[in-house]
Amino acid sequence: MNWTRIAKVADVGDDEGMPFNLDGKELALFRSDGEFFATDNVCTHQYALLSDGYVEDGCVECPLHQAQFDLRTGEAKCAPATQPIRVYPIKVEEDDIYVAIE
Numbered sequence: 001m002n003w004t005r006i007a008k009v010a011d012v013g014d015d016e017g018m019p020f021n022l023d024g025k026e027l028a029l030f031r032s033d034g035e036f037f038a039t040d041n042v043c044t045h046q047y048a049l050l051s052d053g054y055v056e057d058g059c060v061e062c063p064l065h066q067a068q069f070d071l072r073t074g075e076a077k078c079a080p081a082t083q084p085i086r087v088y089p090i091k092v093e094e095d096d097i098y099v100a101i102e
């Protein structure tokens with residue numbers, strides 16, 4: 001797996017998201033209950049950035065129409081989104097966060 005360092009642990013607070021770009025993709029890093037997740041940043045319903053959304057209990061709520069996505073699986077948990085977002089492997093080593101995209 002090809003790991004890329006994307007942030008420091010202190011860069012994202014709990015129940016927050018932050019955008020990042022990797023290989024031309026718009027991605028987001030989230031932290032919920034102390035755990036980190038990397039996903040696509042663009043909602044599958046229309047164009048909105050999930051990193052601007054509300055994060056709670058391992059889910060992010062889209063800021064535009066309030067669809068919710070599971071940060072662990074990418075599953076769309078409620079309308080109006082029906083398609084999942086992609087999720088990516090993530091690891092934390094000391095103070096650095098790494099993500100792997102294929």
Ligand code: FES
Nearest residue numbers: 043045046062065
């Ligand atoms: S753009 Fe995300 S729910 Fe509509």
